[in-house]
Amino acid sequence: MEIKIRKIEGGELEYIEIGCHAEDSRVRSIVRFVKGLDGSISGAKGEKVYEIPIVDIFYIESVDDHTFIYTHRDSFETNLKLYEFEDLLKEKGYLRISKSVILNIMKADSIKPALNGRFLCKLTNGEDVIISRKYVSEFREFITRRTGV
Numbered sequence: 001m002e003i004k005i006r007k008i009e010g011g012e013l014e015y016i017e018i019g020c021h022a023e024d025s026r027v028r029s030i031v032r033f034v035k036g037l038d039g040s041i042s043g044a045k046g047e048k049v050y051e052i053p054i055v056d057i058f059y060i061e062s063v064d065d066h067t068f069i070y071t072h073r074d075s076f077e078t079n080l081k082l083y084e085f086e087d088l089l090k091e092k093g094y095l096r097i098s099k100s101v102i103l104n105i106m107k108a109d110s111i112k113p114a115l116n117g118r119f120l121c122k123l124t125n126g127e128d129v130i131i132s133r134k135y136v137s138e139f140r141e142f143i144t145r146r147t148g149v
Contacts, residue, residue, distance in 0.1 A: 032091065039092075041085075043069045043076025052076060054092055058107040058123055060085050062100045072125045095142050097121070098132040105142070 008014065017032055020027050040051040057092070058070045062082040069076045085102050097103045107123050114120040117133035131139050 033093070041069065041078065041080075041088075043078045045074065045076050050076060051077075054089070055106075057094075058127070059104060059127060059129055060094075060102045070127075095139060097129060097135050097139060099134075100131055103129060103131075110133050 012131065018027055028097060039054045041054060041057070042049055043052050044050070049067070052069055052071060056071045058072065058092040059066050060078075060082065061070065067078050067080060067082060067085070069078055080088075082096075082100065084100060086096055089102065094102050094103045095105055103121065108121050109124045110122045111119050111131070112122075114130065117136065119136060119139070121129050121131055
């Protein structure tokens with residue numbers, strides 16, 4: 001498969017075009033991925049509220065009835081509950097990996113077994129998150145569906 005990138009003028013609308021023989025599962029996966037990059041979520045840091053692009057979020061964590069959004073270097077608090085994020089982001093490459101964490105799979109760098117049936121996931125920013133034993137099989141199924149392997 002050849003990939004071409006063409007720079008356009010600032011006033012032109014950005015677009016993605018896919019040339020294919022048939023609209024198969026590979027093409028549909030690419031389309032789902034690109035569509036998943038759209039959108040943002042509000043989060044507060046101090047007194048300011050920010051719009052955080054969904055693609056920039058590494059993971060979302062619930063701690064003591066508070067929900068936090070983590071990006072490469074920052075964290076933001078939000079009023080949404082973890083189950084609301086789970087519904088909102090399930091088609092955008094996010095997956096619950098423990099009772100208190102939802103992970104952006106695209107930010108995972110490596111995964112290795114840990115103790116007691118859990119897995120350790122190293123993120124592209126160097127942080128580690130734990131995939132709890134209860135969610136390992138869901139995680140495997142999710143990865144298999146996404147990669148087709």
